[in-house]
Amino acid sequence: MSNSETINPNTTMNNESKTSSTTKVEELQNLKGRKTVLMQGNEAVAYGALDAGCNFFAGYPITPSTEIAEILAAELPKRGGVFIQMEDELGSICAVIGASLAGAKALTATSGPGFSLMQEGIGFARSAETPCVVVDVQRVGPSTGMPTSCAQGDIQQSRWGTHGDSPAIVLYPDSVKESYELTIRAINLSEKYRTCVILLLDEVLGHMREAVRLPDLSNVRVISRVKPTVPPHWYKHYENNEKYPIPLASFGEGYRFHVTGLTHDSLGFPTNKPNEAAEMMARLKKKITYNIRDLVQIESFQMDDAKIAVFAAGITARSAKAAVVMARKEGIPAGLLRPLTIWPFPDDAVRKMLRDVDIVIVPELNQGQLIREIERLVKDRSDSKLIKIQRVDSKLIPPQDILQKIKEVI
Incomplete structure (x- = not known):
């Protein structure tokens, strides 16, 4: 008989990485990386995001994901980050995209009904190749469903929820420890491949507690976007490049580029030229199909x-x-x-x-x-x-x- 084996030739986490937390933020900070403590899946997501360098969160409270927002509301300001409670999920995903374009590592968290509202924004982020992460803690549906109960009804939506063809990277943990690890991996992949990455959780996993330990941060691999080194007048925001990560400028850094949800050329300006449209769509597809070994x-x-x-x-x-x-x-x-x-x-x-x-x-x-x-x-x-x-x-x-x-x- 064989033992359990996780297969990924280019894993983004040290296999010895562990997780930890308690419901008290101060107590967790004192214990982090030293002792094994109890931690909810939602708590693991929040601290995974912080350890991956997340410095912006915009969201709207929704069961069963609200603990993620609660922890980040307390912790981000302490670390120089920004937390915004938005008026709804539509505003949340738009704020996350805007923050990412300005250089932030941005994340939001929601559940089924909010995830549905975010789909157009998710499609925009993929089309505009803007790094961000959406956490969907699934609950019973459709519609409002049963907010405090478990289901796995968003699997297909996480892939096909947006209109038009677009690439999808969706991660799915089965433990509190993996919730921490895959949150870091989700942020890393979003930065590396310049796209919106989805992290699916189950309601039970979001609220269950397990004895885990956060790793020493020196053992956590964190990927950040690569900054361009060419002069501003040479920079192309959507240049075809099959090697990732590729340079990504942010607003305010002196580089001029245009961002739109319309089909666009290498500078980001809208285009109706078939060859430029085909080039853009091929680029979105290839970043997935050419990197399967890294992603799966x-x-x-x-x-x-x-x-x-x-x-x-x-x-x-x-x-x-x-x-x-x-x-x-x-x-x-x-x-x-x-x-x-x-x-x-x-x-x-x-x-x-x-x-x-x-x-x-x-x-x-x-x-x-x-x-x-x-x-x-x-x-x-x-x-x-x-x-x-x-x-x-x-x-x-x-x-x-x-x-x-x-x-x-x-």
């Missing part, structure tokens, strides 16, 4: 000899891993594949999984958003059997339910 991060657990695979993400993956452990104790060759990067979808890892196993079980807290991607990859294979476990009643899928499905398909 997965965990493989007991997959070396598995004949039955469970594919799960977020909080559901914890139940899935427990079910795999129980199945192994009964001699059943089961394994787990878990995406930490949900978009771009880990096509290659899933194809390899499908070559080696007979059956794939996909548990998720929605009506079938992950299994669609698996179905897309097996549509030409008649020998693959997919089993779904779906729950949308605000309750988690227990390990026993997944184990039962594993036994049913032996």
Whole structure:
């Protein structure tokens, strides 16, 4: 049997990085990096953002993400940063984009209804290639739904919520420690690839507490945007360059560039020329497709000899891993594949999984958003059997339910 392995050839965090916090800001600051303490997932996001250099937050309170805003409201001013409570989520994403254009590392946090309102702004940030991070702590929906209950209904929205084609980088932790680590990774990737990165959390993860430790900051890799070195009259804000990070000027630094949501040329000015439009769209796509190895991060657990695979993400993956452990104790060759990067979808890892196993079980807290991607990859294979476990009643899928499905398909 193989142990759990997180696969990412260019990970942005030291594997020894840990997390920590308590509900009291002062107590956490005294303990940070020294002792193991209890920390909520939302707290981990807030302190991950601070340790990644986030110095601007604009947001509107919404359950179940509000603790992120509360902590940053207290901590950012102490560190020379800026916190603004906006009038709504529309204003929040616009303020975040504006702050980023002025050179800030900017972040906002919300939940399903607010995430929907932010979609046009997210599309603008991707089109204008403006670094920022949006944290979506998911809850039961649609509409107002059940604000204090758990669901995984925003997986597809996080990829396809904006109109038009645009690249998407979406990360999805399954623990409080990973919430800290992937927040740092999200900010790093946004700075490196000049785009809006989404961090998905589950309501349960946002509010659960785990014993974790924050790392020494010397062990945390932080990426910041590269400043241009060419004279201002040579600078092109949207120059084609396949090597990242690429130079990025900010307003107020003496470089002249135009920002618009319209299709634009290399200087940022609107264009109707087909060749310039094609060049812009190709650049947005290539920053994802040409960097898959850097972007995709997965965990493989007991997959070396598995004949039955469970594919799960977020909080559901914890139940899935427990079910795999129980199945192994009964001699059943089961394994787990878990995406930490949900978009771009880990096509290659899933194809390899499908070559080696007979059956794939996909548990998720929605009506079938992950299994669609698996179905897309097996549509030409008649020998693959997919089993779904779906729950949308605000309750988690227990390990026993997944184990039962594993036994049913032996």
